[in-house]
Amino acid sequence: MAAINFGYTISKPRVIDLDRNNLRKSDEILREMPELQTCIGCGACTAICTAGNLTSFNFRRVHTLVRRGEYQGAYEEMNKCMLCGKCRLVCPRGINTRGVVMLIKRKLGDF
Amino acid sequence: MKKRIIVIGGGVAGMQTALRLAEQGIEPVIVEKEPELGGKLRGWHVLFPTFTPAEQVLTDLRRRINERGIEVMTSTEVVGLEPRSVALADGRRLTCDSVVLASGSTLFDASIKEEYGYGIYDNVFTSADLERMFNEGRVAKADGSAPRRIAFLHCVGSRDEKVCQQHCSKVCCVTGVKQAMEMKRLFPEADVFNFYMDIRMFGPGYEELYREAQQSYNIHFVRGRISEASPTLEGRVQIKAEDTLTGRPLRMSVDMLVLLIGMRANDDNARLADGAGLQRARSGFMAPRDLFLGNVASNVDGIFYAGTVTAPKTIGESLNEATAAADAAVRYVEA
Numbered sequence: 001m002a003a004i005n006f007g008y009t010i011s012k013p014r015v016i017d018l019d020r021n022n023l024r025k026s027d028e029i030l031r032e033m034p035e036l037q038t039c040i041g042c043g044a045c046t047a048i049c050t051a052g053n054l055t056s057f058n059f060r061r062v063h064t065l066v067r068r069g070e071y072q073g074a075y076e077e078m079n080k081c082m083l084c085g086k087c088r089l090v091c092p093r094g095i096n097t098r099g100v101v102m103l104i105k106r107k108l109g110d111f
Numbered sequence: 112m113k114k115r116i117i118v119i120g121g122g123v124a125g126m127q128t129a130l131r132l133a134e135q136g137i138e139p140v141i142v143e144k145e146p147e148l149g150g151k152l153r154g155w156h157v158l159f160p161t162f163t164p165a166e167q168v169l170t171d172l173r174r175r176i177n178e179r180g181i182e183v184m185t186s187t188e189v190v191g192l193e194p195r196s197v198a199l200a201d202g203r204r205l206t207c208d209s210v211v212l213a214s215g216s217t218l219f220d221a222s223i224k225e226e227y228g229y230g231i232y233d234n235v236f237t238s239a240d241l242e243r244m245f246n247e248g249r250v251a252k253a254d255g256s257a258p259r260r261i262a263f264l265h266c267v268g269s270r271d272e273k274v275c276q277q278h279c280s281k282v283c284c285v286t287g288v289k290q291a292m293e294m295k296r297l298f299p300e301a302d303v304f305n306f307y308m309d310i311r312m313f314g315p316g317y318e319e320l321y322r323e324a325q326q327s328y329n330i331h332f333v334r335g336r337i338s339e340a341s342p343t344l345e346g347r348v349q350i351k352a353e354d355t356l357t358g359r360p361l362r363m364s365v366d367m368l369v370l371l372i373g374m375r376a377n378d379d380n381a382r383l384a385d386g387a388g389l390q391r392a393r394s395g396f397m398a399p400r401d402l403f404l405g406n407v408a409s410n411v412d413g414i415f416y417a418g419t420v421t422a423p424k425t426i427g428e429s430l431n432e433a434t435a436a437a438d439a440a441v442r443y444v445e446a
Binding site for chain 2: 015016017030060065067
């Protein structure tokens, strides 16, 4: 007899656990592009992003998650970027944001 | 006969006030409650944003005080003041022509924020503890080993209704950046995280220092206030925060948690203000007569302010304000 499905599920913990996350890839990315660490989270990149205005793509959020060792889905997210480079024009810290997209895709292609 | 002005407090503001008064032919008297001059700068290691040794500033001020033969009364506590006299704890009353109040402020007692475990768990420190450890040349965990992961928490005792401290202490942001860099220099292999609500880099060179900390020192800045700290079985400190820039809760354990404590108003401000008819701000700090054209004057003629007695300030600002306060007092006594 099949088990009765009462509709209960177990939620996956949403917490970012820096004791468990493997920061090796994140460190590699930051070593190659230390300027990414100067991000102050202003959101100008996301505000101007055409992809972000039409889809759920949020560049600022994705690269911040990658820096915390949360790689799941980052590659797919970065694929939404059309590499137009407008984000780079508005970044007050002068970060090569387009380069960050390409770097993350290169480093996390297998995630 | 020389005019005599009493300077209450022998920190950097009080010392600079006295020097400026003496330069202008006034006889200053410094009244300091501690056994020696120096105030909060005593025990501090280096100053932001240039990493100038605090001792260098103090030594220079003390030397000039000595050279000028300025009268200094140490271990002497003031219990009341008027424009023409100051009452001491031992019952004596010193007469004068004017008073400059440079009695400074008090460091926030981090143990009040019980959720961070200061004084309860090993390996929770304050920024003042860290300066002392830098000076002693021995920065380490409670068991003497080197930390591999260090977290700084900004705004402890600042911008916090829960502890009746609504104001921003303003210098802790850049102190946190400076101390994070010092830790990274001492422990290059360690990961350093700064948890902040806002990073307020208001002074010359501060923003540049912040950027250097991010880009060249690899210091991680996480926007989110730590909600609680708890000990782990291995003697580390587990902290929880929201990484507000990703909208996700964040958890990690660290070897050292450093609380960047703010400045609060001295407890005896209330008594001094009541006795002299001085006005205080809502924060408990003394309120200057006017924030623009009378920012070193009090609402009582003949009583002036210098340094952090009116609000949190940097060393440079306290020194500048001391010069302005001395000049205002000289104008008053010579009018």
